[in-house]
Amino acid sequence: MNVVLSRDSQVRAMENTVTNAERYFGQFCSLLASYTRKTARLRDKADQLVKQLIDFANTENPELRATIRDFAEDLAKVQDYRQAEVERLEAKVISPLKLYGAQIKQTRADIKKCKRVQNNEIKQLEKLEKLRQKSPSDRQMISQAETSAQRASVDTNRSTLHLVETVDAFQEQKLKDLRRIFSDFVTIEMVFHAKAVEVYSSAFQTLENYDLERDLQVGLTSDFRAKTRGIYGHGEARPLTDTNPAPSVPWPLASQSAQSTMARQGKEAGGEEDSETDSVEEIPLEDLKGQQQGPRD
């Protein structure tokens, strides 16, 4: 019965090979699918950031707006490449690994079939044994049983050899697939990272080129200064080289500011007039009453 035992352990070894492949390829497949999903989530998160950056850019001054928009566009470009990465991982890594699962099932079915054939042989041999013990003189029956047992043995050998060939092919395919799938994985990742380096280099330049001083001169912040000057004393439009309004300008009272603000009604704040220091006494506080009753908007 050693041939049966040997074949048995051989089939078990083949089963192990297939089970091993099933186990690891299954894990590779699920881990890489998860890796791809997580990459897609990273892309989604960066896309949200792009959206917020563009929203934010629209609330900012021209220089910053342009800079942030360019930066957001570059960031969006990286996400496009990430999307391509995700699609290619799905097509060239995950799909083949899934297909591999089907191949494993087929090989497993082949093993099962082979085991059935092997079991049939054992049955035939057992039948023959029984016959020999029970009716050792019935040569015809024994001869028939011997023929059946031999036929079963031939079947088993053929089936086992077929199985060996199948598992051989399976093993070779496994090695080839493994190399191809991981090479594709590496290529896809490499292309994505290379593109990202390229785009981020441009984004870095965009941020480096941002002329902060220009925004500080023309921006919201200098709108404040212009208004402040308009109201509080130094309305002349001059380039701002520091962030603090000049402290040397005389500090007017509220009544003065009221007058100068009134005088500027219908004009741009921060105009050329410089009349704020006139006549502290000329405008009585009573005037405030009428203004208080005026429209608040």
Added chain:
Amino acid sequence: MNVVLSRDSQVRAMENTVTNAERYFGQFCSLLASYTRKTARLRDKADQLVKQLIDFANTENPELRATIRDFAEDLAKVQDYRQAEVERLEAKVISPLKLYGAQIKQTRADIKKCKRVQNNEIKQLEKLEKLRQKSPSDRQMISQAETSAQRASVDTNRSTLHLVETVDAFQEQKLKDLRRIFSDFVTIEMVFHAKAVEVYSSAFQTLENYDLERDLQVGLTSDFRAKTRGIYGHGEARPLTDTNPAPSVPWPLASQSAQSTMARQGKEAGGEEDSETDSVEEIPLEDLKGQQQGPRD
């Protein structure tokens, strides 16, 4: 009251600036924190893949084992760089954005304080108005109220100017921080992607260099073949250049195989013997009986 209205709208504009910054910087912070967490998860997933690859390598033939191990090491190296990316994003992007939140709170507190001072001025002015209407002849009271109102106006102007300076500084800081934070983000990403390209290039080479044929010759699969040959007829050890056993070898019956397997007991399968084709008739099937009763293991 136009000065109050103007100041009111000015403070509102400053509030909007701060609110805007709070809103967008808050979103940038939470999106980039989420981006960083998702990057960390991608790293975790790839680390799991590395672990599985090493486990798998240990079950494989030397060539594949070495290849997969090298590949796993490269993949692990990319994750080390990803880990550095995560740490640097936390330190140079997320932390500054969080700190920015504290700065916004301080500016918001300054605005609140300024509004309190402005409201006090309005109260003083209202008090003065009431006094003028109720007791227009009480010159002393009116004079006192006028002084208080003027003092409140001075306070308001000072406070508003201080606020303008604060918001100016806040704006400038915002622009500088924004540029620095996003530049750091881009640099961190760029460094990571560049390192990844470098490591994956090496990984690609590793996979390209994998000598699949050597594994097919010495591996598990040829163990099968050796055994197969041992049992089924062609036990000569020769280099395998195809995956199919030569079909020209005569196909022995189970009885022959039984003998040759028995003859090889204690020897390596796939030895040099070539006696399988001998004496089909010499080994009667009866012998199987004894073998059947032998130890099954």
